[in-house]
Amino acid sequence: MSAFWSGFFTSLSLILAIGAQNAFVLKQGIKKEYVFAVCLICALGDALLIFAGVFGFAKVIQKFELFKQVAIYGGFIFLFVYSLKSLYSAFKNPKSLLPSVQHESKFSKIVLLTLAFTWLNPHVYLDTMLLIGSISTKFGNENIILASALVLHRYFSSFL
Numbered sequence: 001m002s003a004f005w006s007g008f009f010t011s012l013s014l015i016l017a018i019g020a021q022n023a024f025v026l027k028q029g030i031k032k033e034y035v036f037a038v039c040l041i042c043a044l045g046d047a048l049l050i051f052a053g054v055f056g057f058a059k060v061i062q063k064f065e066l067f068k069q070v071a072i073y074g075g076f077i078f079l080f081v082y083s084l085k086s087l088y089s090a091f092k093n094p095k096s097l098l099p100s101v102q103h104e105s106k107f108s109k110i111v112l113l114t115l116a117f118t119w120l121n122p123h124v125y126l127d128t129m130l131l132i133g134s135i136s137t138k139f140g141n142e143n144i145i146l147a148s149a150l151v152l153h154r155y156f157s158s159f160l
Contacts, residue, residue, distance in 0.1 A: 002139075002142075003139045003142035003143070003145040003146040003149070004145050004146070004148070004149040005149070006135065006139070006146060006149075007145070007146040007147065007148070007149030007150040007153070008149045008150075008152075008153050010131075010132065010135060010150065011149070011150045011153035011154055012153060014127050014128075014131075015153070015154070019121065019123045019124075020079055020082070020117055020121055020123065021042060021117040021118060021121055021123075021124060024038070024113065024114070024117045025038055025039065025042060028110065033104060033105060033110065034105075034107055034110045034111075037107070037110070037111065037114070038110065038114050041111065041114045041115060041118060042114060042117075042118055043154055045115075045118035045119065045124075046118070046124070046128060046151075046154045047151045047154060049124060049125070049128035049129055050128050050132055050147055050150045050151055050154070051147050051151070052128075052129060053128050053129035053130065053131075053132040053133035053136070054132060054133060054136040054143050054144075054146060054147040054150075055136075055143070055147075056133070074120055076122060078116060078120040078121070079120075079121065079122070132146075132150060
């Protein structure tokens with residue numbers, strides 16, 4: 001049970017910090033726009049990343065430095081551009097989250113944004129792969145329990 005509770009509380013501590021992906025999910029929830037699809041994509045992506053971290057992706061990243069650099073700098077550029085766009089939007093239209101003012105976005109655009117927040121976000125790689133991967137090393141054969149607890153918590157928090 002130690003691995004389960006460690007996984008559960010690790011996931012809780014990571015989900016409480018509102019990052020770019022969480023902020024996007026909250027924004028979509030406020031707008032009531034494709035919420036289930038956004039949550040499903042995020043939850044599945046996080047589950048894949050958690051299992052990859054627990055079962056050794058940290059070792060792969062150490063071997064392939066180029067992949068790590070592309071993830072870090074690509075994610076930085078994406079988040080920087082998105083933050084500038086959001087800042088511009090906040091000054092241009094301060095009522096942008098009011099449902100009465102919103103125009104519905106295309107489903108394909110929302111899916112692509114969700115995938116970008118899931119896969120281009122350097123923070124998610126640090127959390128789900130490196131941090132969780134390093135935590136999992138102390139559980140040995142019980143790392144499947146740790147990974148399961150992390151994924152269960154992510155699913156519950158995504159869909160609640």
